[in-house]
Amino acid sequence: MAEVHVIGQILGASDFPENSLYCKWSLTTGSGWRLLQGIKEGQTHVDTPSYEAFAAWSHPIDLHYTTKGLQGWPKFNFEIWHQDTFGRTELYGYGSCHVPATPGYHELECVTWRPIGSVKDQITSYFVGGGIQLKNPELAIANSESYRLKTVSMGKIHLRLNVVLRNFDKYGVEF
Amino acid sequence: MANTTNTFFLLMANGSIESAEIPEYDQVFIKYFFVHGQDWDKIAGLEEGSTQIGHKSIDDRQTIAFNFPLDITFKSTCPFGWPQLVVSCYGSDFLGREVIRGYGVTHLPISPGQHKIKIPLFVPESTSLLQKFFAWSQGRRPEYIDPRVLAHGEGREVTRVRSQGFLNLSFNIVTKDMKKVGYLTHKNDSNTNIGNQMIEMNNTTLGNLTQTLGFNPEQSMISQTPRF
Numbered sequence: 001m002a003e004v005h006v007i008g009q010i011l012g013a014s015d016f017p018e019n020s021l022y023c024k025w026s027l028t029t030g031s032g033w034r035l036l037q038g039i040k041e042g043q044t045h046v047d048t049p050s051y052e053a054f055a056a057w058s059h060p061i062d063l064h065y066t067t068k069g070l071q072g073w074p075k076f077n078f079e080i081w082h083q084d085t086f087g088r089t090e091l092y093g094y095g096s097c098h099v100p101a102t103p104g105y106h107e108l109e110c111v112t113w114r115p116i117g118s119v120k121d122q123i124t125s126y127f128v129g130g131g132i133q134l135k136n137p138e139l140a141i142a143n144s145e146s147y148r149l150k151t152v153s154m155g156k157i158h159l160r161l162n163v164v165l166r167n168f169d170k171y172g173v174e175f
Numbered sequence: 176m177a178n179t180t181n182t183f184f185l186l187m188a189n190g191s192i193e194s195a196e197i198p199e200y201d202q203v204f205i206k207y208f209f210v211h212g213q214d215w216d217k218i219a220g221l222e223e224g225s226t227q228i229g230h231k232s233i234d235d236r237q238t239i240a241f242n243f244p245l246d247i248t249f250k251s252t253c254p255f256g257w258p259q260l261v262v263s264c265y266g267s268d269f270l271g272r273e274v275i276r277g278y279g280v281t282h283l284p285i286s287p288g289q290h291k292i293k294i295p296l297f298v299p300e301s302t303s304l305l306q307k308f309f310a311w312s313q314g315r316r317p318e319y320i321d322p323r324v325l326a327h328g329e330g331r332e333v334t335r336v337r338s339q340g341f342l343n344l345s346f347n348i349v350t351k352d353m354k355k356v357g358y359l360t361h362k363n364d365s366n367t368n369i370g371n372q373m374i375e376m377n378n379t380t381l382g383n384l385t386q387t388l389g390f391n392p393e394q395s396m397i398s399q400t401p402r403f
Contacts, residue, residue, distance in 0.1 A: 005254045005358075007282055012295060012338075022332070037255045043332035047297060049339075051198060056295030056338035058280050060328045062212075064255045083335075104286050104361040162285040164254045165359045175362060 002168045003036075006063045006074065006099050008161035010044060012056040013080060015155035016092055020048040021055040023157065024079040027099075029065065030072010038063035046083050061161070070173065074099040078157055079137060080112055084129065091133035093154035100163055102175045108159040113151040182252055184353045185218075188283050189246040190290075190346035192226060195239045195264060197296065197340035200276050203239055203266045204228040205342075209247055210326035212256010220247030245346075254358060258283045259326040262342060263319075264296060272314035275299075279342050280325040286361040290346045297338040 006027075013021050026041035044057040065074060080093040093112030100106045116122060117132045125131045165175070195203055208223045229239040249258055264277040277296025284290040299317040301307040310316045324330065353360055 007254060007257045007285060009280075009282065037253075039329065042328055044328075045331040045334040045336050048300070048335070048337050050337055051339065054295070054338070056297050056336075058295060058297070058325070059331065060259060060280065060282065060326055062255060062257065064253070102362050103359040105284060105290075160282075162257075162282065162360075164285060166357045168359070175359075 001066045001068060002171060002173070003166040004065045004067065004074070004099075005164035005166075006038075006061060006065070006161060007164065008061050008159065010057050010059040010061065011158040011160050012047070012054050012058070013155055013157045014054045016055070016080070016082070017154075018082050018084070018092075019053055019055050020046060020083050020085075021092060022046040022081050022083065023057060023059070024081065025059070026077050027063065027074050028077060029067075029074045030069070032068040033072055033074065034066050036064045036066055073101060076110070076159070077137075078110060078112065080154070080157065088129065090130045094134070094137070095157055097159070099161065103163050103165045106159075106161050106163065108161060110157040110159065112154045112157060114154050116150055116152045181352055181355045183250055184252075184356050184358070185248060185250050185351040186258070186283070187248045187349040187351070188258075188346055189244070190344065191245060192241045192243040192262070193343040193345055194241060195229070195277075195296070195340060195342050196237065197239065197264070197266075197276060198237065199339060200231075200266045202228055202230045203264045203276050205241065205243070206263045206265065206322075207245070208261045208323055209258050210261055210323045211249065211251075211258040212253075214253045215249050215251040215256055215258060218248050218250050220245075222247065252356075254285070257285065260344070261322050261325050262294075262296075263322045264340075264342070268311075268314055270314060274314055274316045275318040277340050277342075278319065278322055278325055281344065284346050284348050287348050287350055290348065292344045292346065294342050294344065295338050296340040296342055297336040300335045300337050302335075 010023060010025060023044045040063060044059040047055040047057060049055055075096055075098045078095040079091065081089045082092045083089050091114060093114045095110045095112035097108055097110040115132055115134060121132055192205060197203060205226045226241045226243040229241050231237055231239050259280055259282050262279045263275060265273050266276040268274045275298055277298055279294040279296045281292055281294045301310050301317055
């Protein structure tokens with residue numbers, strides 16, 4: 001059985017309209033994959049940066065998977081939320097990106113989007129705050145219904161990941 | 176083919192905490208910890224320590240240079256729990272009390288070589304404005320009881336932090352026997368493994384080929400790259 005280690009951190013996020021952000025993250029894999037060690041979902045702390053327009057989380061990721069096949073390579077799913085000064089939270093973006101399939105160190109930037117509604121929704125959210133979010137966050141990952149969704153792009157999530165592979169060469173897999 | 180008796184590998188990391196950039200505060204010292212998983216053992220070096228008190232440079236750069244050496248060697252059987260460096264930066268407030276100025280955490284790099292890493296520093300925030308005022312006046316800011324929790328990432332969802340500043344680190348990483356145990360940590364490894372496999376296959380079939388083809392296939396191998 002081949003093994004994959006994903007070791008690194010969710011470093012932070014930049015280019016969002018407001019900077020007091022936190023991230024709910026999770027990893028999804030195909031059915032042939034099994035998580036041996038590590039936690040595959042979590043939530044970072046809320047960071048309010050003092051100077052830079054960069055919310056720093058430095059959230060550690062350490063996962064050990066074993067797999068029988070290449071299908072369903074692990075993929076990150078992110079939800080970025082903004083917490084304002086009153087403690088209210090609103091959705092700021094969905095994003096997803098695959099774990100790189102090459103061993104070594106990778107710096108990744110995952111772009112995010114959030115759904116926008118009608119003009120009335122946008123005016124309401126301008127004055128009252130908050131915004132719309134997907135009823136079913138799975139829609140952010142699945143593709144079949146995407147054509148009905150109208151979205152606006154938001155900022156980027158920065159990741160620093162190391163990928164360590166084992167036993168793939170025994171199956172003839174090349175990188 | 177592989178040495179099956181070898182089940183552990185070594186990771187040697189040396190480097191330094193080079194400098195800190197913390198705009199608001201003038202002087203800082205750093206306490207560092209190496210945190211690792213259960214499969215890991217430190218076999219040489221210091222797992223925790225403290226740097227000197229560094230003062231900001233009196234020029235435009237405004238950096239605090241530490242140039243503090245780090246040197247540690249680990250032994251392990253599995254990359255899970257790869258060691259992380261957790262740093263806590265402390266400084267003096269206006270009454271001379273020691274307060275926290277920033278926490279940072281990063282994994283040690285995995286692939287051998289030289290690495291320069293810049294990590295953000297963040298401080299836990301008080302829950303309310305009143306608590307913030309008391310923290311400022313009494314010098315008892317919110318801090319982590321044990322900074323090592325930052326290496327685990329659990330329980331962070333209930334904390335709020337403020338990021339201020341960066342820390343520059345440099346590492347030189349050397350690993351021993353990771354390939355023998357079977358782990359690929361950088362792309363060049365995979366080519367070598369396939370190369371070795373092809374050479375082995377050629378060696379075992381050479382004898383057969385010489386008999387059937389009537390010539391020595393070694394002479395036809397012009398380059399090192401395997402041909403499929």
